[in-house]
Each structure stands twice: as C-alpha cells, then as structure tokens.
Amino acid sequence: MQRFPEYLLAGYRSFMGGRYTAERDRYRELAANGQQPRTLLVACCDSRAAPEIIFNSSPGELFVVRNVANMIPPYEPDGQYHATSAAVEYAIQVLKVENVVIMGHGRCGGIQAALSPSSTPLSDGDFIGKWMKLLKPAAEQIQTSSLLTAGERQTALERVSIRNSVSNLRSFPFVKAREVEDGLRIHGAWFDISTGELWIMDDETGDFVRPTL
Amino acid sequence: MQRFPEYLLAGYRSFMGGRYTAERDRYRELAANGQQPRTLLVACCDSRAAPEIIFNSSPGELFVVRNVANMIPPYEPDGQYHATSAAVEYAIQVLKVENVVIMGHGRCGGIQAALSPSSTPLSDGDFIGKWMKLLKPAAEQIQTSSLLTAGERQTALERVSIRNSVSNLRSFPFVKAREVEDGLRIHGAWFDISTGELWIMDDETGDFVRPTL
Amino acid sequence: MQRFPEYLLAGYRSFMGGRYTAERDRYRELAANGQQPRTLLVACCDSRAAPEIIFNSSPGELFVVRNVANMIPPYEPDGQYHATSAAVEYAIQVLKVENVVIMGHGRCGGIQAALSPSSTPLSDGDFIGKWMKLLKPAAEQIQTSSLLTAGERQTALERVSIRNSVSNLRSFPFVKAREVEDGLRIHGAWFDISTGELWIMDDETGDFVRPTL
Amino acid sequence: MQRFPEYLLAGYRSFMGGRYTAERDRYRELAANGQQPRTLLVACCDSRAAPEIIFNSSPGELFVVRNVANMIPPYEPDGQYHATSAAVEYAIQVLKVENVVIMGHGRCGGIQAALSPSSTPLSDGDFIGKWMKLLKPAAEQIQTSSLLTAGERQTALERVSIRNSVSNLRSFPFVKAREVEDGLRIHGAWFDISTGELWIMDDETGDFVRPTL
Numbered sequence: 104m105q106r107f108p109e110y111l112l113a114g115y116r117s118f119m120g121g122r123y124t125a126e127r128d129r130y131r132e133l134a135a136n137g138q139q140p141r142t143l144l145v146a147c148c149d150s151r152a153a154p155e156i157i158f159n160s161s162p163g164e165l166f167v168v169r170n171v172a173n174m175i176p177p178y179e180p181d182g183q184y185h186a187t188s189a190a191v192e193y194a195i196q197v198l199k200v201e202n203v204v205i206m207g208h209g210r211c212g213g214i215q216a217a218l219s220p221s222s223t224p225l226s227d228g229d230f231i232g233k234w235m236k237l238l239k240p241a242a243e244q245i246q247t248s249s250l251l252t253a254g255e256r257q258t259a260l261e262r263v264s265i266r267n268s269v270s271n272l273r274s275f276p277f278v279k280a281r282e283v284e285d286g287l288r289i290h291g292a293w294f295d296i297s298t299g300e301l302w303i304m305d306d307e308t309g310d311f312v313r314p315t316l
Numbered sequence: 317m318q319r320f321p322e323y324l325l326a327g328y329r330s331f332m333g334g335r336y337t338a339e340r341d342r343y344r345e346l347a348a349n350g351q352q353p354r355t356l357l358v359a360c361c362d363s364r365a366a367p368e369i370i371f372n373s374s375p376g377e378l379f380v381v382r383n384v385a386n387m388i389p390p391y392e393p394d395g396q397y398h399a400t401s402a403a404v405e406y407a408i409q410v411l412k413v414e415n416v417v418i419m420g421h422g423r424c425g426g427i428q429a430a431l432s433p434s435s436t437p438l439s440d441g442d443f444i445g446k447w448m449k450l451l452k453p454a455a456e457q458i459q460t461s462s463l464l465t466a467g468e469r470q471t472a473l474e475r476v477s478i479r480n481s482v483s484n485l486r487s488f489p490f491v492k493a494r495e496v497e498d499g500l501r502i503h504g505a506w507f508d509i510s511t512g513e514l515w516i517m518d519d520e521t522g523d524f525v526r527p528t529l
Numbered sequence: 530m531q532r533f534p535e536y537l538l539a540g541y542r543s544f545m546g547g548r549y550t551a552e553r554d555r556y557r558e559l560a561a562n563g564q565q566p567r568t569l570l571v572a573c574c575d576s577r578a579a580p581e582i583i584f585n586s587s588p589g590e591l592f593v594v595r596n597v598a599n600m601i602p603p604y605e606p607d608g609q610y611h612a613t614s615a616a617v618e619y620a621i622q623v624l625k626v627e628n629v630v631i632m633g634h635g636r637c638g639g640i641q642a643a644l645s646p647s648s649t650p651l652s653d654g655d656f657i658g659k660w661m662k663l664l665k666p667a668a669e670q671i672q673t674s675s676l677l678t679a680g681e682r683q684t685a686l687e688r689v690s691i692r693n694s695v696s697n698l699r700s701f702p703f704v705k706a707r708e709v710e711d712g713l714r715i716h717g718a719w720f721d722i723s724t725g726e727l728w729i730m731d732d733e734t735g736d737f738v739r740p741t742l
Numbered sequence: 743m744q745r746f747p748e749y750l751l752a753g754y755r756s757f758m759g760g761r762y763t764a765e766r767d768r769y770r771e772l773a774a775n776g777q778q779p780r781t782l783l784v785a786c787c788d789s790r791a792a793p794e795i796i797f798n799s800s801p802g803e804l805f806v807v808r809n810v811a812n813m814i815p816p817y818e819p820d821g822q823y824h825a826t827s828a829a830v831e832y833a834i835q836v837l838k839v840e841n842v843v844i845m846g847h848g849r850c851g852g853i854q855a856a857l858s859p860s861s862t863p864l865s866d867g868d869f870i871g872k873w874m875k876l877l878k879p880a881a882e883q884i885q886t887s888s889l890l891t892a893g894e895r896q897t898a899l900e901r902v903s904i905r906n907s908v909s910n911l912r913s914f915p916f917v918k919a920r921e922v923e924d925g926l927r928i929h930g931a932w933f934d935i936s937t938g939e940l941w942i943m944d945d946e947t948g949d950f951v952r953p954t955l
Contacts, residue, residue, distance in 0.1 A: 114371035123512040134510030140363035150353035158327035170399040180441035186383040189447035228393035234402035254736040297347030299336040310680035540797035549938040560936030566789035576779035584753035596825040606867035615873035654819035660828035723773030725762040
C-alpha cells in the first residue's frame with residue numbers, strides 16, 4: 104500500500120491533538136444532528152484562499168463549493184449534470200442557508216487563463232478552456248481596455264466575474280424566490296492574497312469596498 | 317448597502333489579527349511568486365469536513381475542489397463545461413501537483429440522496445438528482461444489500477463512491493500519463509465527522525484502513 | 530474693510546500658538562537660507578487630499594503644485610503661459626528636487642467631469658471642459674467599459690491619469706535628462722479619502738499597490 | 743519596483759496613526775457625501791507656505807490651487823487649457839465657495855524671477871519666463887523704484903501681484919456675477935515665512951494690515 108503524503112498525516116496529527124480535541128463535542132453533535140450551516144460560500148480552488156481560514160470558521164458554519172475562479176454558471180435545466188448548480192440547489196433547498204457569499208480573490212489563475220487563453224488547450228478535453236468560456240464576453244471586453252495595466256485588467260475581470268455569478272445565481276428560480284420571499288441574502292467578496300484585505304461588494308452599485316471592521 | 321454577515325466579519329477580524337499577522341510573509345511570498353501546491357484535494361461541500369482544518373494546512377498547500385459528495389465525473393471531452401474536470405486539468409497540467417486526494421466523509425447528505433432519491437426533485441432543474449446519477453448504478457446495487465443496516469449501506473456507498481472517483485480520474489488520459497510517467501500519486505480518504513478518524517484507501521485492495529500516525 | 534473669514538483666523542491663531550511656536554527656528558532658518566525641498570508633489574485642489582497633511586510634512590519639505598485632477602500637461606514650448614509646466618521647470622531646474630510625486634485620489638470631481646462631461650459648460654469660458662480634454666482619449670476608452678461599475682471606471686481613470694502625467698512629465702527634455710543623468714525619481718501615488726489608504730504606483734508595471742509600511 | 747521616498751512613508755505612517763485615526767469619521771463622511779469647502783485658496787507652490795498648515799485646516803475646508811507665485815491669470819476664453827482658470831471655475835460654479843483667498847508670501851522665488859529675469863531661460867521651453875510675464879508690466883515699473891531696497895521691491899511686487907490677481911479674478915464674468923449677486927467675498931493675504939505673520943489686504947485701500955486676532 105502506497106504511503107499517504109507524510110505532510111498531510113502530520114497536519115492531521117496536529118488537528119487531532121489540537122482542534123479536534125478542543126471541539127470534540129461540537130464535532131459529535133454536528134455528526135449526530137446534522138449540519139445547519141447558515142452560509143453557502145462559493146470560492147476558488149486556489150490554495151491561498153481557503154474560506155475556513157479567511158473567516159476563521161468553526162466546523163458546521165460554511166457549506167463550501169470550490170471550483171476554478173469561483174463561478175456560478177447560469178441556470179440550465181438541460182438534463183446534464185452540473186456540479187455547482189447541484190450544490191447551490193442542495194444549499195438553498197435542503198439546508199435553507201440564509202446567505203450566499205461568492206468570494207473571488209486576486210491573482211486568480213483561472214481569470215488569468217480567461218484573459219490570455221493559451222493557443223493550445225491544456226489537454227485534448229480543453230476543460231479549462233471551456234469552463235472559462237463562461238467569462239468569454241467579459242474577458243473580451245476587458246482585453247480591449249488598453250489603458251489598464253495587465254494587473255488592473257485581471258482585478259477588473261475578477262470583480263466582473265463575481266457580479267456575473269451573482270447575476271447567474273439570481274437566474275435560478277428557486278434562489279430568486281427565496282431572496283424575494285424569505286430574506287435570502289447574496290453577497291460578493293474579494294480577497295487580496297498579498298495584503299489579506301477583504302473587499303465586500305456593495306449590492307447597490309456593484310463596487311467593492313473595504314468593510315468597517 | 318446591505319451588511320455582510322456579522323459572524324463572518326468577526327471571523328475575518330480574528331484571521332487578520334491572528335493567522336494573517338503570523339503568516340504575513342508567507343502570504344506575500346505566495347502572492348508574489350504564485351501558488352505551488354503539491355496536492356489536489358477533492359472534497360465535499362459539507363460544512364463539517366473542511367480539508368484545510370482536517371489537515372491543519374498552511375496557505376499554499378492544498379488546491380481544493382469541493383462539490384456535493386466529492387465526486388470526479390468520468391472523462392467526457394464533449395465540449396460542455398465541467399467544473400470539476402476543469403479543476404483537475406488545471407491542477408495536473410498547470411500546477412503539476414504530485415498527489416491527488418479524494419476525501420469523502422461520513423453522514424454525507426449527497427450520498428444519502430443517492431440512496432433515497434426524493435420522489436419530487438428539489439427544484440424544476442433537479443440538479444442534485446442529476447448530479448447524484450453519477451452514482452446511480454452503485455446506489456442501486458447497494459440498496460439491494462438488505463442484510464446491511466441503513467448506516468452500513470451509507471458508509472458502503474461513501475467508500476464505493478471514492479473508488480469510483482479514483483477510477484474516473486484515471487480515465488483522463490493526461491492523469492493516467494502523469495501517473496505512469498511522472499510519479500503522480502492518487503489517494504482515497506474518508507473522514508469520520510463524529511470521531512475525527514481519518515481512513516486511508518489501500519490502493520491495492522480498495523479497503524479503507526486507519527493510517528499509522 | 531471686510532472681515533477675513535473668522536474660521537481661517539481661528540485656524541491661524543492655532544497655528545501661531547502651536548506649530549509656528551514649536552517650529553519657529555525652522556521657519557526662520559528656511560526664510561534666511563531659502564527652501565531646499567527634496568520633492569515636487571503634484572496634487573489635486575481637492576479639500577480632502579492636502580499633501581502636507583497626508584505626509585505629515587514639515588515646512589520646507591514639499592514643493593506643491595495643485596490643479597484640478599493633479600495633471601501634468603504634455604511638453605508644449607509654444608510661447609503660451611503654462612502654470613503647471615512653469616512649476617515643474619522651477620522645481621527641476623532651480624530647486625533641483627530629487628523626487629517628483631504625482632498624487633491622485635479617489636472620488637475626484639475633475640475625473641468625474643471627464644467621464645461625464647456636462648452638456649452645458651460651467652461658464653462661457655468652459656475652462657474645466659478644456660482642462661479635462663487632456664484626458665479625453667482615456668476617458669472615452671474607459672467609458673466603453675460597460676462591465677465596470679461607475680465607481681470602477683472612476684478609479685480606473687484616476688489611475689490612468691496618473692500614468693498619463695508621468696508619461697507627459699517625461700516628455701519634458703530637462704526632466705528626462707535629469708532622470709537619466711542625475712537620478713531624479715518619478716513616482717505615482719493614489720490616496721483613498723475614505724480609508725486613508727495610500728497606493729503607490731509600481732514604476733515597472735504601472736499597477737498601484739499598497740506600500741510596506 | 744523603486745522604493746517610494748522613505749521620509750514620505752514615515753510621514754504617512756504618522757498621519758495614519760495620528761490625524762487619520764483621530765478624524766476617521768470626518769474622512770469617511772467627506773468621502774461619502776463629497777466635499778463642500780467654503781473657501782478657494784490660491785497659494786504658491788513654495789514648500790514653506792502650505793495653506794493647510796498656516797490655517798490649521800481640517801480636511802474638507804480649503805479647495806487649494808497652487809502655482810508659482812499664486813497668480814490668477816486674466817479671463818481668457820480662448821479655447822486653450824488653463825489650469826488655474828479651470829480650478830477657479832470649478833470652485834465658483836460647482837462647489838459654490840463663499841470665499842476666495844489669494845495668499846502670497848515673503849521671499850517668493852517666482853517674484854524674484856520676475857524682478858531679475860535670467861538672461862538665459864531655465865529650459866528651452868522657458869516656462870517660468872513666460873509664466874512670470876503675467877507680472878511683467880508691474881515688475882518693470884517696480885524695478886525703476888530706485889529708492890526702494892531690493893527687499894522692499896520684492897515685498898512690493900509680492901503685494902502688487904496679489905492685487906493683480908484679485909483684479910484678474912474679477913475679470914471672470916461668473917466670479918463678478920457671484921460677487922455682486924451672491925455675496926462671494928474675495929480676499930488677499932500675505933504670509934511672512936520668517937515671523938509667521940499673516941497680513942490681510944484691505945479691500946478698500948489695497949493695503950496689507952495685520953488682522954485683529
């Protein structure tokens with residue numbers, strides 16, 4: 104039997120000796136009674152932007168979807184399987200979360216790929232190429248902004264993408280219904296890996312601003 | 317502007333005052349030089365099984381996909397977008413991770429849904445119904461195991477599903493190629509929310525065993 | 530004789546009783562020996578972004594030009610009078626400053642006017658309309674970025690304008706000469722009125738980043 | 743990336759730890775609601791005569807134009823761009839300031855240049871030479887006052903220049919209109935760098951006198 108990566112086992116030992124020991128009752132209760140997270144958090148796969156670390160979350164608090172570039176596709180009831188839409192449906196309809204947070208971040212490799220599509224796909228399946236096509240119209244518009252630096256275009260698309268996902272999320276009839284009738288709240292957020300800054304989307308203007316802490 | 321959830325802001329304040337302050341240099345370096353995670357970790361959205369907590373991970377260590385029931389679909393180069401396959405492609409082809417870990421967990425709501433499909437879909441789109449169809453043949457077989465308790469059937473399908481995903485992952489030609497030529501290692505793992513136990517899949521037998529710690 | 534504004538006299542009394550008293554020797558020495566500021570700072574007229582306050586400057590430190598939107602026009606040796614170019618010439622050729630800082634700021638009314646030119650000029654002279662035409666090509670390009678919010682377009686043009694001014698500044702032969710031969714350094718900066726944040730322009734990429742403090 | 747001048751960063755740190763912290767609410771309110779300065783202040787670029795320091799001003803109080811020798815050119819609706827006239831127009835027509843203060847100061851390098859024009863221009867563009875031509879008739883007359891000392895000629899021209907600017911300011915039709923119809927008040931002032939004395943122009947006689955404090 105091949106050996107499980109040693110650094111992960113070392114981390115797991117720390118967890119068991121530390122956090123699990125400290126929160127054993129909480130884990131047991133969460134196992135017995137089931138999860139009741141108040142928030143669905145859609146984040147990127149990026150190794151530098153884990154939501155539970157950024158929000159110092161306890162077990163049971165965040166129901167977390169992570170895909171490349173933290174995107175929610177539009178509502179497509181087409182009979183195909185959709186990983187992200189399935190998670191949204193489960194969070195909204197079964198878990199009855201109160202909040203959805205779509206959290207992007209700086210220096211996102213997926214956004215970079217959308218702005219500079221490689222001439223040759225990463226594999227014959229071209230999965231990244233197709234996934235990032237969800238952002239193609241936005242990426243093409245932003246690429247024409249020649250007065251912006253490459254870094255500014257990247258940040259711009261990261262934020263446009265969050266607004267896109269918020270808009271796509273509202274295209275799901277059951278999301279819209281819970282927002283209108285049941286007080287479901289939808290938030291955008293953007294994390295700066297370098298400075299640790301969290302920027303929150305103003306739901307009226309779409310601007311990202313620093314929250315009062 | 318609506319207020320961002322207060323408990324998330326409180327958690328973020330803790331992060332900034334604690335972990336970010338302690339790891340500022342690491343965050344800055346990761347921002348400047350980019351991420352180089354050694355592991356792609358595929359986990360469930362469940363709020364009780366966050367990989368960075370279970371493995372006590374530092375920023376930059378784990379590239380994390382999270383979908384309902386931590387599944388990898390089969391290789392389908394069909395021109396549709398596939399969130400999970402895109403993340404796999406990016407991790408393997410761009411980040412060149414050394415390990416893939418597919419981590420399931422006990423009391424998984426998605427697995428439960430696969431074993432007891434609701435007669436009425438959760439929404440008109442029936443996204444969970446379709447997503448869990450990836451497990452339908454396995455779920456149907458296990459449902460006939462009348463000698464197993466409901467709990468045993470659930471655990472059984474959780475583990476069958478991990479083996480399924482490992483097998484699906486190897487259907488991606490570029491994954492197979494890196495496994496054969498480049499030492500990429502693929503692991504299964506299963507986390508018990510109640511006891512905190514981590515079980516590792518024996519890659520020869522497919523059994524789940526407790527690792528030597 | 531009309532009365533000088535009372536609140537300005539009150540402020541002046543505070544100055545005389547406080548800062549002037551504390552720095553009397555410095556004022557006398559600066560009067561006797563002349564000024565030797567190390568920095569030319571080009572800032573906006575805006576009442577919320579005074580450079581001496583933001584940099585907590587002592588008398589004698591900053592030679593300050595302030596015009597609407599902190600712009601440096603291109604080099605135009607056309608025999609007309611040019612307030613800003615005259616100040617640049619004086620700072621570079623007479624005072625031999627070591628640094629030039631062009632500091633913009635958020636929520637700039639001049640930039641706003643460039644992005645939303647009023648249909649009727651503010652006066653028959655249309656001085657603001659003409660002054661902001663220095664930014665017209667940039668403003669027109671940014672106005673087409675329909676995916677950006679109004680706030681994001683404003684911030685983008687504020688920063689593009691700083692890069693424009695840096696570029697215009699280098700079109701002055703005597704500036705370029707001192708930069709090449711004499712180590713003159715040119716910096717861009719952007720001040721956020723709301724948060725007090727100072728962002729510094731990376732002279733290689735043109736991006737604005739938070740300085741390490 | 744080149745390093746921003748260290749002494750400016752040190753000053754900025756003092757600002758953030760001191761004045762910004764103390765006036766955070768004011769900055770935020772000024773950012774949210776916009777500036778409403780009551781006074782347009784036209785001052786010199788000189789590093790020893792910063793208006794916000796001399797009047798101990800709070801953010802939001804003074805809309806400040808600074809050019810060499812604090813001059814307002816005559817009204818010239820000629821289709822060229824005019825930095826100073828644009829700022830005047832914005833302050834009067836958009837901000838609706840109640841006061842204009844034109845503040846000169848002693849030992850002004852620009853005035854000195856007007857009295858002793860260099861035989862060779864400071865650069866091929868001769869920007870200072872042209873800018874100071876706005877004062878040429880006055881400078882030539884004062885140069886013939888052979889009974890005055892050099893120091894007295896300098897102070898004389900500094901004050902003549904302020905009266906010139908007041909007169910030029912009234913040549914703007916929209917300024918004159920607001921002065922006549924709306925109570926706009928126009929003031930001259932002169933600051934002695936050495937003693938810290940502020941002298942106020944008597945609007946009836948044009949004399950400069952010490953205000954009652």
